[in-house]
Amino acid sequence: MKTPQKDAYTLILEAIDMGTYKPGDRLVESDLADQFGVSRTPIREALQRLETQSLLTRDGRSLIVSSLDHNQLAELYVVRAELEALAANLAARHATDEEIRVLQDMVEDDRKLMGDPTRLARANRRFHKQIHLASHNRFLVQQLGLVHQSMALMATTSLAAVGRDQDALDEHQAIVSAIAERDPETAGSALKAHISKAFVTRLKLDSGEVESIV
Structure with missing residues (x-):
């Protein structure tokens, strides 16, 4: 075809x-x-x-x-954290066994990309998209699509910070484990914490407090 x-x-x-x-x-x-x-x-x-x-x-x-100023960036992360947490919560309730298997495979495969922030950033987008789809809520998927469009306006990825790739993948594993255990509250909290840590890392990158590997 x-x-x-x-x-x-x-x-x-x-x-x-x-x-x-x-x-x-x-x-x-x-x-x-x-x-x-x-x-x-x-x-x-x-x-x-x-x-x-x-x-x-x-x-x-x-x-x-377009570019995002500090306030716009903060506003975007607030909305993203809430919506992504809801997606993980719903995924723990509604994801099929096959969707959970795909998420687990993604985490394992993405570990091979550590040290390559550009490829890992692409894989990260696929991982989050898969959680959105696993929520089985078309309206939430639509809203998260709009949020991720705005995320494209960020000139760098937080995964470029030294050590962030390992931490991010460990956080991904915690999210998937909670979804697999059908624990909506833990899944939502884990994803919300993941977004918060990414935001902190981005702020530190922008201020020069942490080193970039690219």
């Missing part, structure tokens, strides 16, 4: 999410059309949509990738 082609919006959003375009980078319609091999009309429409979602900011006549 032929894989459906991604639209211009998805292509640009993924490029921002993967760090190809970082906060402050200017996005030029003609350049994007050439890069992705599509016409300028869908690119223009995609840029307008991303601007409406505040992922792009207008700078004169140009559009640049």
Whole structure:
């Protein structure tokens, strides 16, 4: 079966999410059309949509990738912690045995990526997405999707901090164990604590208090 082609919006959003375009980078319609091999009309429409979602900011006549100030970052982490905790709580109630097995396999496989924050950050997004899906609540999944879109505006990953990869994967294991034990309260608390620790690490990275491995 032929894989459906991604639209211009998805292509640009993924490029921002993967760090190809970082906060402050200017996005030029003609350049994007050439890069992705599509016409300028869908690119223009995609840029307008991303601007409406505040992922792009207008700078004169140009559009640049938005950045998050300290207050916006704090607000985002508050919302993310609450929603992610709810997803883990619901996953402990509703995840199938197969979904739990996938989560466990992810934790084990991701340990092979330690020391490579870029690849581990991608794996981290997949892990959290799998928990969202395991909640079996479409409206929660939708809201978390919006939160993670805004997470793409972060120029660095907290997993780049020295030692954070080991701690994060240990935290992932604790979350999966609680889900597997069908313990909603512990699963939710473990995921909320995980997000809190990631936020603290990010703040320390930004202030230069902790060292980055990249």
